[in-house]
Amino acid sequence: MNRDRFPALREGWARLDGPAGSQVVDSAIEAMADWMRSGSNANHGGQFKQAHETDELVESTRVACATLLGGSPEGVVFGPSFTALTMRFAATVLRSLSAGDEVVCTRLDHDSNVRPWVIAAERAGATVRFAEPVEGTLELPASAVEAVLSERTKWVAVTAASNAIGTVPDLVGIVAAAHAVGARVYVDAVHATPHRRNDLAALGADVIGCSAYKWFGPHVAMLCGRPEIMAEYHPDKLNPSPDESPDRWELGTLPFEALAGVRAAAEYMLDLDFEAVHAHEQSLLDSALAGLGAMDHVTLYGAAAERAPTLMFTVAGHHPTEVAKYLNEREIAVWDGNYYAWELERTLGLAPHGGIRAGFLHYNDASDAERLLSAVADLKPT
Ligand SMILES: Cc1ncc(COP(=O)(O)O)c(C=O)c1O
The missing domain is CATH 3.90.1150.10 (Aspartate Aminotransferase, domain 1)
Known part of the structure; x- marks a missing residue:
């Protein structure tokens, strides 16, 4: 096709x-070259025409990605890779954990949705429990996650599709089970996104993340969280950088030319049947x-x-x-x-x-x- x-x-x-x-x-390749040729390339937040055009690029890319991921633009954060964003997210949210709290990861996940939680949990004195895929089929039903949930579970980190064997877990069931014990759910949709729609709202998840280079765009990643969740936490940041979410999650200057490619790739994805x-x-x-x-x-x-x-x-x-x-x-x-x-x-x-x-x-x-x-x-x- x-x-x-x-x-x-x-x-x-x-x-x-x-x-x-x-x-x-092709449209993402052209969009990046067009942006760099256009003269609109400035920085975020300035008081002149080209800076406004850059602001518009960032905002419209947040809108396109939020539409793709079933969230709202106020919850969309860009970063260099899903790995970097997850390291930052886990390090930030797990600061609020206490000894004895638990996090659930799975043995199906790419390590970028495992190790950041393990590292952060160790620092917080929390425990990581692993959901095991079913032997043979390597499916991940809700019962696999339920087996390791408890009233101490604060976050469940789970993939929307295995990047090794393709397994699509029962995400709806997993989200329901996690929410039933008061835990939040962080979904790695990096592998799944080019293959199926993963809608934050429809899944009822709390944060979903992916990388545009897996869906026909450039090397930029994003998290799309429920805005109130992204606003609740305070990642490490520089003093003069914006203190509002989602901007406060982003470190330094965004790759604007790459965002032009992300926006075009998201539009391509939104048009796909x-x-x-x-x-x-x-x-x-x-x-x-x-x-x-x-x-x-x-x-x-x-x-x-x-x-x-x-x-x-x-x-x-x-x-x-x-x-x-x-x-x-x-x-x-x-x-x-x-x-x-x-x-x-x-x-x-x-x-x-x-x-x-x-x-x-x-x-x-x-x-x-x-x-x-x-x-x-x-x-x-x-
Ligand atoms: C399922 C899955 N999660 C996470 C990642 C890591 O993504 P990134 O390269 O954006 O850190 C990958 C990359 O292969 C992946 O397939």
Whole structure:
């Protein structure tokens, strides 16, 4: 779908590295160049025309991202990466915890939604409890989180989709269970966002975050929190910088040219027909799973009923890095290792080498899946 909107795809590779970063849509590329050429490039908060244009860029990008994530612009914070934003968020909110308070993380999450909470909890004297995915399917039902919730739980940090195996947890059930004990929920939608709408209001979550470079934009990340939650906390900041939320969460000068790209990518996302995206991605995933599943030298990990089109496998007798290098020779881009799904790699007993990950985005097509299958089939021992 829409392959002609992605100049980088003309190179002809099978780009199955989307979970590590998507290619950039043409309108986002143009928007960034246009912004830098325009003369509007100034700074935030000045008293002249170009500074007002910069203010308008920031505000309209907050609006576009809030619309995409089902929140309100007063709750949208930009930052360099989801990892950096989560470090800052966890360090800030956990300052209000006391010894004996608890935080729930999951073994399915990317480490950027685990370690910041573990580090901050240790400093606060709080305890982190882990929700375990179901053995075999690696699904994360609400019961997995309920098993580690208590009346001391203050925050639950959970992914909207695993970046390793695609599992989509039962977020609605998890949010309901967390709220029932008075805990707040922080959702990592970095992997999920290019595949499905994750609406803060519809989920009832408290904060949701993602990174535009996973959904066809530049390297900028954002949190979209309920405005009253973002306003409640006071992150470390410089004296002269704004003290109102959301601005007080942002450190230093924003990357305005990149925000122009984020706004254009968000507009592209808002125009996408996600039912069609889902149907297309699902057919690619189904054919890849069926093909790899039929190869007895391949082991697939996870079998969630609800999942993003991302799969992880190992090939008997081949180190994951060697497989990735071999696929590189065939112009197929995949990832090897743990892709920072560090807890999951350990849960699966795959440390330290991990596995191989291939992920589809809506711009992939059937020939990408076929190229992967035929290359991996050729690794069969003779
Ligand atoms: C699920 C998930 N969470 C978080 C991250 C980290 O995002 P960032 O690179 O913006 O820190 C990634 C990146 O791969 C991811 O896939």
